[in-house]
Amino acid sequence: MARKTFKFRLYPNxxxxxxxxxxxxxCRELYNAGLQExxxxxxxxxxxxxxxxxxxxxxxxxxxxxxAGVFSQxxxxxxxxxxxxxxxxxxxxxxxxxxxFPRFKGRNRYDSFTYPQSGFELNGKLQLSKIxxxxxxxxxxxxxxxxxxxxxREAGCWYACFSVEYQPTKLPHNSxxxxxxxxLEAFATLSDGVRIExxxxxxxAQAKLRRAQRKMARRQNKKSKRRHKAxxxxxxxxxxxxxxxxxxxxxxxxxxxxxxxxxxxxxxxIKSLSAGILAKAVHxxxxxxxxxxxxxxxxxxxxxxxxxxxxxxxxxxPNCHALEKKPLSERVHRCDCGLTIGRDHAAAFVILGRGLRxxxxxxxxxxxxx
Numbered sequence: 001m002a003r004k005t006f007k008f009r010l011y012p013n014x015x016x017x018x019x020x021x022x023x024x025x026x027c028r029e030l031y032n033a034g035l036q037e038x039x040x041x042x043x044x045x046x047x048x049x050x051x052x053x054x055x056x057x058x059x060x061x062x063x064x065x066x067x068a069g070v071f072s073q074x075x076x077x078x079x080x081x082x083x084x085x086x087x088x089x090x091x092x093x094x095x096x097x098x099x100x101f102p103r104f105k106g107r108n109r110y111d112s113f114t115y116p117q118s119g120f121e122l123n124g125k126l127q128l129s130k131i132x133x134x135x136x137x138x139x140x141x142x143x144x145x146x147x148x149x150x151x152x153r154e155a156g157c158w159y160a161c162f163s164v165e166y167q168p169t170k171l172p173h174n175s176x177x178x179x180x181x182x183x184l185e186a187f188a189t190l191s192d193g194v195r196i197e198x199x200x201x202x203x204x205a206q207a208k209l210r211r212a213q214r215k216m217a218r219r220q221n222k223k224s225k226r227r228h229k230a231x232x233x234x235x236x237x238x239x240x241x242x243x244x245x246x247x248x249x250x251x252x253x254x255x256x257x258x259x260x261x262x263x264x265x266x267x268x269x270i271k272s273l274s275a276g277i278l279a280k281a282v283h284x285x286x287x288x289x290x291x292x293x294x295x296x297x298x299x300x301x302x303x304x305x306x307x308x309x310x311x312x313x314x315x316x317x318p319n320c321h322a323l324e325k326k327p328l329s330e331r332v333h334r335c336d337c338g339l340t341i342g343r344d345h346a347a348a349f350v351i352l353g354r355g356l357r358x359x360x361x362x363x364x365x366x367x368x369x370x
Contacts, residue, residue, distance in 0.1 A: 264355025
C-alpha cells in the first residue's frame with residue numbers, strides 16, 4: 001500500500017471563511033499553550049505526555065466557548081502535531097544533529113488543521129463538522145481509502161488535502177535504462193542525449209516579486225487592510241512560482257518513470273550545495289523535490305531508481321574511464337581515446353554506467369542469498 005495526497009480548492013462563503021479562520025486561531029492558541037506547558041514541565045522536571053494534554057480538553061471546553069466550537073478530533077490532532085514536533089526535536093538532539101527548538105506560532109505561521117479520522121464527508125460539497133457544507137472544486141476522482149483530511153490556507157485561499165492509502169499499479173516491464181545528470185545550466189541531461197531546459201521560474205519572476213515586496217514595504221501600518229492585501233499579493237506571487245516548478249517536476253518525473261525501467265541518478269548532498277554561493281540557483285532549480293518525486297513514483301510503479309556515487313562523474317570519460325580535471329567553463333568533454341561529447345552528456349553516460357554496475361551487483365547478491 002502507498003500514500004498520496006489529493007488537493008482541491010475550496011470556495012467558502014464569508015461566514016464559512018470566518019469559521020475556518022476562527023478554527024485556525026483556536027488550534028494555534030492550543031498549540032502555543034501546549035508548548036508553553038511542555039516548556040514549564042521541562043523546567044520543573046515534571047513530565048507531560050500528549051495523552052495528559054488531550055485529557056484536559058473537556059475541561060477547557062467547559063470554560064471556552066470558542067474551543068467547544070471546534071471538532072474534538074481536530075483539537076486532539078493539534079496536540080499530537082505538537083507532540084510529534086517535540087519528539088522530532090529531541091530525537092535530532094540525541095543523534096547529535098542540528099535542531100531548532102519548537103517555536104510558538106504567530107497568526108501567519110499556523111495555516112492548517114486536520115480531521116484525522118472522521119468529521120467530514122464528500123458528497124458534491126465538503127461537509128465539515130462544526131463548519132458546514134463548503135463548495136469544492138473536485139477536478140478528479142479520489143482513489144483508495146481516505147485516511148486524513150487537512151484543511152489548508154495558502155495565500156488567502158483555502159484547500160482540502162485528502163491523504164489516501166491506495167494500491168499502486170505496477171507498470172509493465174521495461175528494459176530501457178537511463179542516466180540523469182542534473183545541473184544549473186540545463187535542468188537535466190539524459191544519457192540518450194536529451195537536454196531538459198532549466199526554466200528558472202524564480203529568476204523569471206524576480207521583477208514581479210520585487211514590485212510586490214516594495215508595495216508591501218510601503219504599507220507600514222501592520223493592521224491596515226491595504227497592507228494585508230499587499231501581503232496576500234506577495235504570497236500569491238511566490239505560490240505561483242512554486243506551482244510552476246512543481247507542475248514541471250511532476251510531469252517530467254512521471255514521463256521518466258513511464259519510459260524507463262531503471263533510472264540512475266547521483267546521490268547528491270543537496271543540503272551542502274544549497275549553502276554555497278550557488279544557493280539561490282540551487283533552490284530555484286529544485287533538485288531535491290524532483291528527486292523525491294522520482295523516488296516515490298519509481299517505487300510505486302515497480303521501477304528501479306539507482307543512486308550512484310557523484311564523485312568525478314563530470315571528469316570521468318564514459319568510454320575509457322580515464323579521469324581528467326575540467327574547469328566548469330569547459331562544456332565539452334574531449335578525451336585522448338578520441339571521444340568528443342558534451343560535458344553533461346558524458347556525465348549522464350558515466351552515471352548510467354555506474355547505475356548498471358550497481359544494479360548487476362544487487363541482482364548477483366540477491367541470487368547468492370536465494
